[in-house]
Amino acid sequence: MVSPKPPPVPNHGPCAVGAGTAAPAPQPTARWLAQLGGMPVSSNRFEVRPAVCQDVKSIRQLVTPYVEQGLLVIKPPVSYYEALPDFTVAVDADQNLIGCGAVHVMWNGLGEIRTVATAPNWRGQGVGGAILERLIDRARQLGLERLFCLTFEVQFFSAHGFAPIDGIPVSPLVYEELVKSHDDGVAEFLDLARVKPNTLGNTRMLRTL
Ligand SMILES: CC(C)(COP(=O)(O)OP(=O)(O)OC[C@H]1O[C@@H](n2cnc3c(N)ncnc32)[C@H](O)[C@@H]1OP(=O)(O)O)[C@@H](O)C(=O)NCCC(=O)NCCS
Secondary structure (H helix, E strand, O other), rough: OOOOOOOOOOOOOOOOOOOOOOOOOOOOOOOHHHHHOOOOOOOEEEEEEEEHHHHHHHHHHHHHHHOOOOOOOOOOOOHHHHOOHHHHEEEOOOOOOEEEEEEEEEEEOOOEEEEEOOOHOOOOOOOOHHHHHHHHHHHHHHHHHOEEEEOHHHHHOOOOOEEOOOOOOOHHHHHHHHHOOOOOOHHOOOOOOOHHHHHOOOOEEEEEE
């Protein structure tokens, strides 16, 4: 079970991160949160906070079923540790991880929203939206002016100010620099052939901040 006080959606699918399976996450202190970018956003049942190393195991448990469904891109465990500062997570009242998302800087003023996911039995209750809004705040702090995402969840991202785009919204000079990146997300942004299997059927979306 996800929580002693579960939300009213009875779908305990494989993404559910139960009290017995989640890695113990450290209790955030005010000083620690201040260093990481502020106090957590709280609601009655969950809070949103920056990710810490101890969250990676639960993040991977959460995203694995979505990877298997082709909704999220497969990544080796090391990628989650490398990208940890990009990640924001949501936890329930028992500190079980119920959602995650990341904002990745790609270029001056340009970033990407990645790996937004909510545990199946928490979907439709504002968790993903709270994470995305926190990531947008973080993007502004980082000096980003445009946020890209590649997704099947067009309605969700549209509700948060993203709009579908065609093509690659950077100048040829920036393209020349971005193409030197080894990051698969950047390759997806550039629509390179080597990542076509990752991008097929997804919608390219952009939000101006
Ligand atoms: C996309 C995803 C992260 C959204 O997470 P979520 O927690 O369900 O998101 P929210 O609850 O904030 O919003 C989802 C819907 O529920 C609605 N909602 C939000 N809070 C609600 C509440 N308290 N009661 C009822 N509905 C609510 C929202 O209006 C939203 O509707 P919309 O999609 O029509 O705009 C989730 O569906 C998911 O994990 N998808 C699989 C992975 C994926 O594809 N990720 C995107 C690629 S980056």
